[in-house]
Structures are given as C-alpha cells and as structure tokens.
Amino acid sequence: MTDKLAEICATTAAEVARRKAVVSDADLAIRIAAASPPRGFRAALDGKIAAGQAALIAEIKKASPSKGVIRADFDPPTHARAYAAGGAACLSVLTDGPYFQGDDAYLVAARAAVSLPCLRKDFMVDPWQVTEARALGADAILIIVAALDDATMVAIEAEAEAHGMDVLVEVHNEDELARALATLNSRLIGVNNRDLKRFVTDLAISERLAPLVAPGTTLVCESGIAGPQDIARMRAAGIHAFLVGEHLMRHEDVEAATCALLADSGS
Numbered sequence: 001m002t003d004k005l006a007e008i009c010a011t012t013a014a015e016v017a018r019r020k021a022v023v024s025d026a027d028l029a030i031r032i033a034a035a036s037p038p039r040g041f042r043a044a045l046d047g048k049i050a051a052g053q054a055a056l057i058a059e060i061k062k063a064s065p066s067k068g069v070i071r072a073d074f075d076p077p078t079h080a081r082a083y084a085a086g087g088a089a090c091l092s093v094l095t096d097g098p099y100f101q102g103d104d105a106y107l108v109a110a111r112a113a114v115s116l117p118c119l120r121k122d123f124m125v126d127p128w129q130v131t132e133a134r135a136l137g138a139d140a141i142l143i144i145v146a147a148l149d150d151a152t153m154v155a156i157e158a159e160a161e162a163h164g165m166d167v168l169v170e171v172h173n174e175d176e177l178a179r180a181l182a183t184l185n186s187r188l189i190g191v192n193n194r195d196l197k198r199f200v201t202d203l204a205i206s207e208r209l210a211p212l213v214a215p216g217t218t219l220v221c222e223s224g225i226a227g228p229q230d231i232a233r234m235r236a237a238g239i240h241a242f243l244v245g246e247h248l249m250r251h252e253d254v255e256a257a258t259c260a261l262l263a264d265s266g267s
C-alpha cells in the first residue's frame, strides 16, 4: 500500500472504531429499513453504454489531498442537480472528512436532490462502513484493492451484496486487477490513473489495462480526465465509463461543463 493510502486508511479505521462504539446495529437496521431501495448503479452505466453514450460518474468533491480546496462555493444538492441536468449517469460523493472535506450529509443531500444512483466515495476498511453507507442511502460503495487484504475485500463485498448495492472495484495496475478478478464477484472495475505516491495522473494506465478485462466487465476510467479530448481518447481504447471530479467541480457552470464533456466525446 502507498504511504498516503495507508495513512488515510489508518485514519479511517480509527474513525470507524469511534463510530461503532456509539452507533448500534439496531439503529443502523432501523435506518436501512426506512431507506429508499438501491438504485442500480452499474445498470445506469450499462444503460448509457448500450445506447452508445459515454457513461459519466460525476463526482461531488470539495477538496483533495493533492489539490487542497477545489470548490469554495460548495453545495452538494446544487452540484447534483447540475450533473443530472448535464447528462451524468451516476454520482460519486466523497464522504471522507479529514482528507477531502467530505461529509455523510453531502451524500444524503445529493441523493435526495436527484434520481441518479450514488456511490459513497470513501475508504472502506470494514464491512460496517457498508452497512452505514446503505443507512445513508448509498447505492454503491468502493473497494480499493491496494488498501485491503483478500479476506477484508471479500467481507466488504459480501456486505454490499447483502444490501443489494453495487461495488466499484478500484485498481491501479495489472497485479491489482488480477487480484480483483480472482477474489471478487463484482465486474464493475475502475482503473484509477492517479499514482498515490506522486499524485500525478496518467491516462495511459487505463489504456494499458483495458485489454486485460473480459467482455461483460464494465470498465471505468477514474481520475485525471481534463476534457472531452480525454473521453474521446479513452473511448478509442474501448472504455466508455468515466469517473470525473476536479475538471467538473472547477467550472463555475457545472451543468454546462458536464454537457460539454459529454457532447464532444463521440457519445
């Protein structure tokens, strides 16, 4: 695991331990029973792809460890509506506080504002966070292969499956992809182009890994997409789903930026 990822996961594990001590399983069960059912996250992406369109997971991201504050006038429901109007298939909402200035409340507010499926974008280290994510209304969770041993990945995925949630499995290289395919059921695979040691992004990583996934896999290019030219480049490599945060969040008019990203990309 990279140092930064290890640091974030250690911080997250301490926060999870704190929450587990104060939130009862009964409370989570009551909230899950009252939550609206999962909206199909992968199905929304696959629907766009089947229609020949680029499938966008638009990220609600206030700040990041590499860039600091990205969006000062941050308002998750406003951004969610702009993304939906601009043609996004799904939302990703960062809930990590210490490193991304995220919050669970942002996920709840964004999901309530639109009908799009929502990913709880956080650093999952314990299946308990998946239960908590469903109680917040999340439709999908993220498994970062670099951060977890096989047993923990399997337990986290099993918890998501038990709640009818989709799992986006994130890899950075060939070894992690092989581990994911050998260990997990989910065939929603994200290739993260960001090197977490140097914080640089390189779209060539997605191009390198794309031929290694079998038909029937929904492949998502994550991080570092900076405009329609990058979407067109990835589509030429056979990748039709994209997770984009910073590029869209930096535009004053988020809806127009989302439209522009998708309009000129061959969709």
Ligand SMILES: O=C(O)c1ccccc1NCC(=O)[C@H](O)[C@H](O)COP(=O)(O)O
Pocket: 004, 059, 061, 064, 065, 066, 067, 192, 194, 196, 199, 222, 223, 224, 225, 243, 244, 245, 246, 247
């Ligand atoms: O964004 C970061 O700086 C970062 C640092 C350390 C761990 C994860 C990080 N990002 C999480 C993500 O996966 C991105 O937010 C997501 O792929 C969108 O990337 P971008 O379009 O480049 O904002």
